[in-house]
Amino acid sequence: MASARSFTSYLVTPKELDEALKENSPTHLLTSSRTIPLSAAWFLPNDGRKGIDTFREQRIPNARFFDLDKVVDRHSPYPHMLPSPQGFAAAMSELGIHPDDVIVVYDTKELGIFSAPRVAWTLKVFGHNQVHVLNNFKLWVEEGYPTESGEFYSVECCPYQIPELDESKVAEFEQVKEAALDYNMEGAEGIQILDARSHGRWSGKEPEPRPGLSSGHMPGSINVPMGDVLDPNTKAFLPRDELRKVFAAKGIDPEKPIISSCGSGVTAAVIDAALGEAGYGDEKSRRIYDGSWT
Numbered sequence: 001m002a003s004a005r006s007f008t009s010y011l012v013t014p015k016e017l018d019e020a021l022k023e024n025s026p027t028h029l030l031t032s033s034r035t036i037p038l039s040a041a042w043f044l045p046n047d048g049r050k051g052i053d054t055f056r057e058q059r060i061p062n063a064r065f066f067d068l069d070k071v072v073d074r075h076s077p078y079p080h081m082l083p084s085p086q087g088f089a090a091a092m093s094e095l096g097i098h099p100d101d102v103i104v105v106y107d108t109k110e111l112g113i114f115s116a117p118r119v120a121w122t123l124k125v126f127g128h129n130q131v132h133v134l135n136n137f138k139l140w141v142e143e144g145y146p147t148e149s150g151e152f153y154s155v156e157c158c159p160y161q162i163p164e165l166d167e168s169k170v171a172e173f174e175q176v177k178e179a180a181l182d183y184n185m186e187g188a189e190g191i192q193i194l195d196a197r198s199h200g201r202w203s204g205k206e207p208e209p210r211p212g213l214s215s216g217h218m219p220g221s222i223n224v225p226m227g228d229v230l231d232p233n234t235k236a237f238l239p240r241d242e243l244r245k246v247f248a249a250k251g252i253d254p255e256k257p258i259i260s261s262c263g264s265g266v267t268a269a270v271i272d273a274a275l276g277e278a279g280y281g282d283e284k285s286r287r288i289y290d291g292s293w294t
Contacts, residue, residue: 007102011237011277012132014140017104021061033100037063037134040119041108042266046209051115054108060140061148064095064155066105066119068266078291079210080118080264082170088126089162096155099128106134109141112235114226117269121288125170126163133273136236171259171287179259180219192252193221196262196271197293208263210294217293218261222250226267229274243278254280261289268292 007016020035037060041051055065071091073081083091097103103123105116116133123131134140141147179191195217200206202223204215217223228246231238238246252258258281262268268288275286 011135035102038105039065040116042068042115089160092160102130104132106137109138112138117273118266121269171289191257194224195221196226196267226270257285261292264294265292
């Protein structure tokens with residue numbers, strides 16, 4: 001039985017993923033531990049482009065597509081809320097993913113790092129710990145690694161055991177509300193809330209992309225626009241030392257608990273991944289506010 005390559009970091013380079021896919025093809029039997037590329041291609045609702053279209057146009061060979069708009073809590077009025085454990089297991093089964101598979105989630109070449117951290121975080125929340133983020137598909141394409149195009153090919157479904165939700169990774173509304181109230185009373189002594197939206201949206205000077213939402217931010221939240229943790233040219237994560245400088249300049253304390261937020265809970269995971277790469281706390285001290293500003 002073949003075993004998948006073990007990556008040394010949560011973030012995986014194009015070279016590392018290419019070598020892993022050559023050594024451990026996803027065509028192995030379902031009983032083998034495989035490395036599987038998982039596309040998380042997604043665009044904001046006011047963008048006009050669709051992730052599934054870019055997946056059809058160009059993708060990593062043998063990749064699967066995780067639909068961020070469909071694998072959600074369908075009973076919630078808010079977008080992108082985490083699915084139920086049953087819904088998550090059903091989606092993974094349909095994708096032909098086995099609990100022992102090593103998953104490398106990636107974004108679109110158009111945006112660079114954007115929605116992949118959210119999908120990777122979702123897998124971790126449901127206990128699929130062998131998950132990584134490609135840093136990134138834009139570089140994969142530019143550096144000439146193989147791609148394919150066309151319609152879906154069929155994959156053999158496999159049973160995926162219904163998991164338990166790790167609630168320690170998820171911030172609930174009441175917890176965030178309490179943190180904001182604590183800030184009003186105590187200053188910056190409690191939980192730190194980071195907001196990944198643009199400065200204009202955070203400050204209330206720019207409208208939200210979803211109609212009907214007011215602009216502004218939670219009391220005491222610290223604005224860390226997603227672009228601040230990415231290289232402006234490659235749209236990949238900045239190196240660890242540079243990430244630490246970004247967070248230090250924002251006055252973020254690595255020893256205090258952090259809740260990451262954004263518009264609907266997608267790009268908050270970019271900040272959370274950057275915090276992890278920078279060594280800011282562990283996963284027990286960092287949470288994501290599912291649903292976020294929406």
